Amino acid sequence: xxxxxxxxxxxxxxxxxxxxxxxxxxxxxxxxxxxxxxxxxxxxxxxxxxxxxxxxxxxxxxxxxxxxxxxxxxxxxxxxxxxxxxxxxxxxxxxxxxxxxxxxxxxxxxxxxxxxxxxxxxxxxxxxxxxxxxxxxxxxxxxxxxxxxxxxxxxxxxxxxxxxxxxxxxxxxxxxxxxxxxxxxxxxxxxxxxxxxxxxxxxxxxxxxxxxxxxxxxxxxxxxxxxxxxxxxxxxxxxxxxxxxxxxxxxxxxxxxxxxxxxxxxxxxxxxxxxxxxxxxxxxxxxxxxxxxxxxxxxxxxxxxxxxxxxxxxxxxxxxxxxxxxxxxxxx
Amino acid sequence: xxxxxxxxxxxxxxxxxxxxxxxxxxxxxxxxxxxxxxxxxxxxxxxxxxxxxxxxxxxxxxxxxxxxxxxxxxxxxxxxxxxxxxxxxxxxxxxxxxxxxxxxxxxxxxxxxxxxxxxxxxxxxxxxxxxxxxxxxxxxxxxxxxxxxxxxxxxxxxxxxxxxxxxxxxxxxxxxxxxxxxxxxxxxxxxxxxxxxxxxxxxxxxxxxxxxxxxxxxxxxxxxxxxxxxxxxxxxxxxxxxxxxxxxxxxxxxxxxxxxxxxxxxxxxxxxxxxxxxxxxxxxxxxxxx
Ligand SMILES: Nc1ncnc2c1ncn2[C@@H]1O[C@H](COP(=O)(O)OP(=O)(O)O)[C@@H](O)[C@H]1O
Ligand SMILES: [Mg+2]
Numbered sequence: 001x002x003x004x005x006x007x008x009x010x011x012x013x014x015x016x017x018x019x020x021x022x023x024x025x026x027x028x029x030x031x032x033x034x035x036x037x038x039x040x041x042x043x044x045x046x047x048x049x050x051x052x053x054x055x056x057x058x059x060x061x062x063x064x065x066x067x068x069x070x071x072x073x074x075x076x077x078x079x080x081x082x083x084x085x086x087x088x089x090x091x092x093x094x095x096x097x098x099x100x101x102x103x104x105x106x107x108x109x110x111x112x113x114x115x116x117x118x119x120x121x122x123x124x125x126x127x128x129x130x131x132x133x134x135x136x137x138x139x140x141x142x143x144x145x146x147x148x149x150x151x152x153x154x155x156x157x158x159x160x161x162x163x164x165x166x167x168x169x170x171x172x173x174x175x176x177x178x179x180x181x182x183x184x185x186x187x188x189x190x191x192x193x194x195x196x197x198x199x200x201x202x203x204x205x206x207x208x209x210x211x212x213x214x215x216x217x218x219x220x221x222x223x224x225x226x227x228x229x230x231x232x233x234x235x236x237x238x239x240x241x242x243x244x245x246x247x248x249x250x251x252x253x254x255x256x257x258x259x260x261x262x263x264x265x266x267x268x269x270x271x272x273x274x275x276x277x278x279x280x281x282x283x284x285x286x287x288x289x290x291x292x293x294x295x296x297x298x299x300x301x302x303x304x305x306x307x308x309x310x311x312x313x314x315x316x317x318x319x320x321x322x323x324x325x326x327x328x329x330x331x332x
Numbered sequence: 333x334x335x336x337x338x339x340x341x342x343x344x345x346x347x348x349x350x351x352x353x354x355x356x357x358x359x360x361x362x363x364x365x366x367x368x369x370x371x372x373x374x375x376x377x378x379x380x381x382x383x384x385x386x387x388x389x390x391x392x393x394x395x396x397x398x399x400x401x402x403x404x405x406x407x408x409x410x411x412x413x414x415x416x417x418x419x420x421x422x423x424x425x426x427x428x429x430x431x432x433x434x435x436x437x438x439x440x441x442x443x444x445x446x447x448x449x450x451x452x453x454x455x456x457x458x459x460x461x462x463x464x465x466x467x468x469x470x471x472x473x474x475x476x477x478x479x480x481x482x483x484x485x486x487x488x489x490x491x492x493x494x495x496x497x498x499x500x501x502x503x504x505x506x507x508x509x510x511x512x513x514x515x516x517x518x519x520x521x522x523x524x525x526x527x528x529x530x531x532x533x534x535x536x537x538x539x540x541x542x543x544x545x546x547x548x549x550x551x552x553x554x555x556x557x558x559x560x561x562x563x564x565x566x567x568x569x570x571x572x573x574x575x576x577x578x579x580x581x582x583x584x585x586x587x588x589x590x591x592x593x594x595x596x597x598x599x600x601x602x603x604x605x606x607x608x609x610x611x612x613x614x615x616x617x618x619x620x621x622x
Contacts, residue, residue, distance in 0.1 A: 052519050073525035085520035089538040098534070099524035146524070 001063045002153035002186030003028045004049060009058035011044055011210075018044050019210040021058065026154075026188060026203075031180050034190045035197040035233070036207035042190040045207070046156050049188065050079050062153060073102075078147035079156040082163065084139045086131040086146075092118075093127040096145045103150075110149075117145040120179075137168045144179070154186035161196065173199060194234050198222070206230050228329040231256050237286055237298045239323070246271075246294050252324035252332055259286065259300040261321035264307075269314030273297065275307045289313060361602070368595035375589045387596035396572040396580055401604070404576040407491055408555040408608075414495040415551060416544055419502030426503065427510045444500040452561040455493045456482060486566045486574035493561050498554075502547045509543035510536070545619040552612055556605050577601045 004026040011019035018041045026032050034042045047053040049060060051072035060068050067075050078099075086095050093114055100110035118124045121141040131139055140160060147155055157176070161169045177200050180187050191197055197204050198218045206213040206221065206229070214226040218234075225231035231239050239256045247255045263269065264287070273291035280303070287299045287307055299315060307313060324332040371383040391397060426437060443451065459466045460481040468478035481489040513536060521531045557578045562568055568575035568583060575583065581601060585594020 050523060052522070072519075072523045077523070079520065079523050081516045081520060083514070083516050085514065085516035087517060087521070087535060087538075090534075098521070098526075102521075102525040102530060146520075150524070 001028055002026075003063050004154060004186070004188070005059075005061045005064075006049070007059045007061075009045075009048060009060060010056045011041075011048055011053065012056040017210070019048070022210070022212060024205065024212065024215070026186060029184050029186055031177075031187045031189065031200060031202045032205060033197040033201035033203070034188070034205045034207055035192065035194055036213075037233075038192050040207045041210040042192070042207055043158055044210075046079075046158055046188060046190050050077055050156050051075050052079075076153040077156055078150045078152035078154075079158065080140075080143045080147050080160045082159045084131070084143040084163075086139060086142055088131055091128050091130055092123060092134070092142050092145075095131065095142055096123075096149055099146060099150045113149045114145075117148045120148070120182075121145050136164050137172060140164065140172060141175075144176070148179075148183070152185065154188060157187065157189040159191055160189075161191070162193075169196075176200065195236060198234065204234075206233060208233075224331070225256075225323065226331055228254065228256070228325050231323055231325070231331075237300070240297045242294055242297075244293070250322055250324065253327050254325040254329075256323040256325065257317050257321060259298040261318045262297065262299045263316040263318065264299055264301050264305065265314040265316065267314060269316035271297070271315045273313060273315060275309055275311045275313055278305075278307055278309070287313070289315060291315065364595045364598045366595075367591055368599050370592045370595075372592040372595075373588075373590050383592055387592045388600070391584065391593055391596045391600060394580075396575060396583075399572050400575045400577050400580040403487055403572075403574065404556060404578075404604075405608075406487060407494065407558060407576055408552055410488075410491040411495045411498060411555050412548055412551060414491070415498045415502040416547060418495070418499050419506045419547065420540065420544075422499070422503040423506040423510050426507055440503055441500045443497055444504075446497070448497060448560040449564050451497055452493050452564045455489075455496070456565045460489060482566050483570060486570065490558070490561055490565060490574055493565070494555065494558055497561075498551055502551070505543050505547050506540060509540050513539050541619045545616045548616060549612060552608060553605075556601075556608060577604060 004024075006022060006024040008021045008023065009019060010017065010021050022045075034045060036042055044053060048055055051067070051070060055068055058068075059066055062070075062075055062077070087098065090098065096114045096117055097110045100113060101107075105113075114127070115124070118127055121144060123138065123141055123145060126134060126138060126142075131142065134142065140163075143160070160176075161172050164172060173196060176187075176189075180200075189196075189200060201218055203215060204218055204221055205215050208229050213233075214221060214230045216224075221230055221234045225234060225239075228241070232241070235258055237259050239258050240262075241254055241256050243254050247253060271291045271294060273289040273294075276288040276290050276296065278288070279286040283303050285301045285303060285305045285307075287301055287305070289297045289299055291297050297315060301307070326332050368387050369383055369385075371379050371381050371386070373379065422440060426433070426440065430436065446454075457464070462468050462478045462480040462483075465478075467481070471478045517535055518531060521535055526534060558576060559578045559582065562574055562576065562579045563582075566574045568579045572580075577597070578601060581594050581597035584590050584597050588594075
């Protein structure tokens with residue numbers, strides 16, 4: 001079981017209110033991702049759930065029981081830190097066994113669990129090494145191993161992949177998703193990377209300055225962003241926003257259109273523009289098109305598009321994909 | 333320092349310093365070695381010439397020698413125990429967020445800036461003096477008989493004085509080590525269910541071993557040659573109860589005017605220091621490997 005509920009949770013550091021009153025439900029077995037720009041309070045929120053920070057106000061309950069004042073060790077949650085936080089003078093084996101030892105488990109039973117976890121995480125060959133002798137990805141796995149053996153109600157991850165190189169990050173992303181499929185334990189995952197959020201989450205919580213901007217499945221956020229912030233944050237490259245007369249023509253103060261929802265033509269369309277920088281990724285090409293009266297519009301085109309710098313192109317917006325936002329930034 | 337040329341240049345650049353330091357060390361050592369084989373007593377200038385190993389023989393068979401040896405080792409060990417454990421305790425306290433932290437830290441470090449002779453005199457006259465000392469007053473206030481520390485427990489008193497001087501050093505080094513302890517590790521251990529005590533045993537202590545090693549190595553070097561504190565407090569006495577090797581060398585060469593015997597003692601002190609260094613490195617040197 002691992003159902004976590006936050007009601008009116010507030011966190012203040014001195015006078016600074018980092019988390020204004022916030023409600024959130026995390027269902028049992030869900031993979032929830034907190035995503036938002038750096039400094040928006042993701043880590044703080046996670047640490048509140050973990051019990052590493054005291055709430056200034058509000059109630060956190062785990063499996064229906066009030067856990068607001070429960071010490072971290074008693075909450076039954078396991079955390080994987082950004083810096084891995086492995087114990088440097090202990091071998092991998094001892095690192096993974098540490099929570100079991102602290103729980104008073106017999107050494108034989110602990111050894112069995114460590115072996116099992118090591119097998120799942122491909123760490124068997126490294127059990128007698130010290131963390132300093134491991135690569136970043138292996139350290140990450142040890143940190144996860146230390147969390148798994150406790151059989152927690154929920155896993156908490158704080159930007160676990162941000163210290164890894166790009167290729168490894170993609171691998172570990174898959175491994176963690178894989179692990180979630182196997183264990184079916186609740187996971188709460190913090191990241192500033194919307195790609196990680198989109199690829200891993202069952203449910204994404206978009207945070208901005210401590211406030212929840214929107215909660216929903218990845219595709220909900222992609223297809224129906226609740227406001228300008230979510231629209232701009234989810235999706236890569238970023239959604240194009242247009243204001244002024246062109247927007248009014250579509251019936252809103254601001255409209256948004258994703259680069260992949262603009263059709264490109266050499267002959268005709270809604271907007272005429274000049275190609276600026278074009279980024280060739282092989283599978284796709286991102287064109288930055290300068291449209292008079294509108295600004296720079298990013299367009300996603302096929303990998304074979306032969307547009308050059310300075311070429312004149314025509315853009316057509318896919319009418320049913322246009323997002324309209326009111327004067328307060330909320331979606332209409 | 334990758335290419336052959338840069339290595340050669342580096343050697344050429346550091347050689348003046350190395351040669352200077354080597355000369356600085358070799359010349360006095362060679363002269364001491366030379367004197368230690370001479371019959372050379374300032375009270376007896378007519379007697380001279382080569383003495384063979386006589387000076388060594390007399391120094392080593394001097395009944396004071398064995399006591400000086402045990403005193404030296406007791407002093408080193410006693411001060412190390414007090415400063416390491418006291419230092420860890422103080423460092424843990426100073427690491428807490430307390431009001432007036434800056435002032436408290438300066439106060440803790442202050443003894444290190446007091447010269448050994450001065451601090452030993454202060455201890456001798458203001459604290460341990462059986463008539464006017466603070467401790468005597470305290471004892472009298474409680475209706476007890478004042479205790480003459482330097483007469484009845486001279487070595488222990490000197491250990492306390494020297495430990496007081498070195499406590500700031502170990503506290504400072506251990507405090508910086510404590511402050512470099514990773515906060516996320518502590519939090520991870522907290523989530524893993526480790527109590528405050530367990531976190532100290534399994535995280536803090538292993539983290540401190542390297543700093544403790546540094547403290548032990550550096551202090552051992554200085555503590556083997558404690559001299560000023562003994563000279564101004566007990567003069568090595570009563571009898572030889574608080575004489576260590578360096579004080580014995582001084583007594584031999586400058587109180588007995590026996591230059592040859594004193595030099596032999598000096599050479600023995602050097603050998604002893606190397607033996608101690610060897611064992612200390614054997615025991616704890618591996619802690620310094622990264
Ligand atoms: N211990 C603290 N004391 C004061 N302010 C803090 C503390 N921890 C975090 N903050 C502030 O809270 C805000 C959110 O921090 P954090 O949760 O770490 O952001 P994120 O993880 O989303 O990057 C930041 O503005 C940060 O400066
Ligand atoms: Mg963070």
